[in-house]
Amino acid sequence: MTGRQEPAGGPQGGQDAPERAHQDFSRSLSYGDYLRLDQLKAAHQPITDAHDEHLFIAVHHVSEVWLDLIVRELRAAMSLLEAGITDAPLKMLTRVVRAQEQLTNAWEVLKTMTPADYLQFRHAFGQASGFQSAGYRMVEFLLGNRQDVMLRPHAHRPDLHGPLQEALSGPSVYDLALRLLHARGLLPAGALERDLTRKPVLNEEVLAAWLTVYRDTETYWDLYELAEKLLDVEDNFRRWRFNHLTTVERTIGFKAGSGGTSGAGYLRQALSTVLFPELWEVRTRL
Numbered sequence: 290m291t292g293r294q295e296p297a298g299g300p301q302g303g304q305d306a307p308e309r310a311h312q313d314f315s316r317s318l319s320y321g322d323y324l325r326l327d328q329l330k331a332a333h334q335p336i337t338d339a340h341d342e343h344l345f346i347a348v349h350h351v352s353e354v355w356l357d358l359i360v361r362e363l364r365a366a367m368s369l370l371e372a373g374i375t376d377a378p379l380k381m382l383t384r385v386v387r388a389q390e391q392l393t394n395a396w397e398v399l400k401t402m403t404p405a406d407y408l409q410f411r412h413a414f415g416q417a418s419g420f421q422s423a424g425y426r427m428v429e430f431l432l433g434n435r436q437d438v439m440l441r442p443h444a445h446r447p448d449l450h451g452p453l454q455e456a457l458s459g460p461s462v463y464d465l466a467l468r469l470l471h472a473r474g475l476l477p478a479g480a481l482e483r484d485l486t487r488k489p490v491l492n493e494e495v496l497a498a499w500l501t502v503y504r505d506t507e508t509y510w511d512l513y514e515l516a517e518k519l520l521d522v523e524d525n526f527r528r529w530r531f532n533h534l535t536t537v538e539r540t541i542g543f544k545a546g547s548g549g550t551s552g553a554g555y556l557r558q559a560l561s562t563v564l565f566p567e568l569w570e571v572r573t574r575l
């Protein structure tokens with residue numbers, strides 16, 4: 290028994306007919322089995338009857354899946370950079386950039402929800418907030434935006450807290466790029482020593498190294514390309530943040546956030562975050 294039915298004849302039974310596709314999955318892995326769609330859909334559990342809660346949950350779920358992919362790609366790029374490889378990580382960072390675009394596009398769907406729609410289910414999720422997204426925090430930590438206070442919401446979950454704690458005190462993707470500058474003789478070792486648990490602040494020696502790269506792109510083409518790719522990532526991160534803020538303002542105005550921050554005020558302040566300070570400053574100094 291192959292599960293393949295013989296075409297009945299005629300144009301619908303030809304080589305391209307759907308009847309020729311595999312049809313018996315009683316003993317082999319189907320699409321839904323492989324992707325564990327039952328489990329995926331089982332996670333979609335609105336707790337009110339509000340129509341828009343489905344949208345709200347779906348957009349969060351989809352965003353978390355993209356964040357998870359971004360973490361994997363960043364980690365893979367980082368282990369290659371650590372080994373001194375500069376070309377292959379570009380592919381992974383490009384994938385990060387494309388996934389960020391998907392994340393940013395998700396606001397377009399969510400914006401179809403009005404404040405009145407949102408209020409129909411807002412009471413149901415209490416203090417839950419994206420602020421507690423371990424996936425998002427991991428992306429921030431890997432990119433270098435670090436504050437140990439951000440670990441606290443995960444204290445009750447060692448499985449989430451452990452990897453976040455580790456990422457907080459390990460090198461960021463930018464730190465690894467700076468190690469490459471050092472390996473090429475462009476940056477003194479002292480410039481690499483900084484408190485890894487905090488976000489980077491502009492360092493004149495690092496800036497001077499990037500200036501050398503940007504002034505002689507032919508010699509340092511791979512480092513220049515890497516720098517521009519990192520800038521793409523930060524550029525897209527800014528767009529996500531800005532669109533989140535706008536969506537929040539049009540949905541809850543200036544009410545406090547469910548996570549306990551001031552809400553739009555907190556998110557507006559986060560817009561001033563700079564991940565790779567010298568890569569922005571190099572433009573001014575060139």
Ligand code: HEM
Pocket residue numbers: 348349352353399407418419420421422425533536537540541545546547548549550551552553555556559
């Ligand atoms: C209408 C929908 C949304 C509203 C009203 C909203 C509101 C907020 C507010 C007010 C905050 C500040 C923290 C707090 O809660 O006090 C926040 C943080 C956050 N939200 Fe949303 N949000 C929405 C949708 C989303 C979606 C779809 C995601 C996707 C994952 C998301 C991810 C986050 C993240 C990661 C943070 C932390 C940002 C940071 O710490 O810099 N939010 N949100």
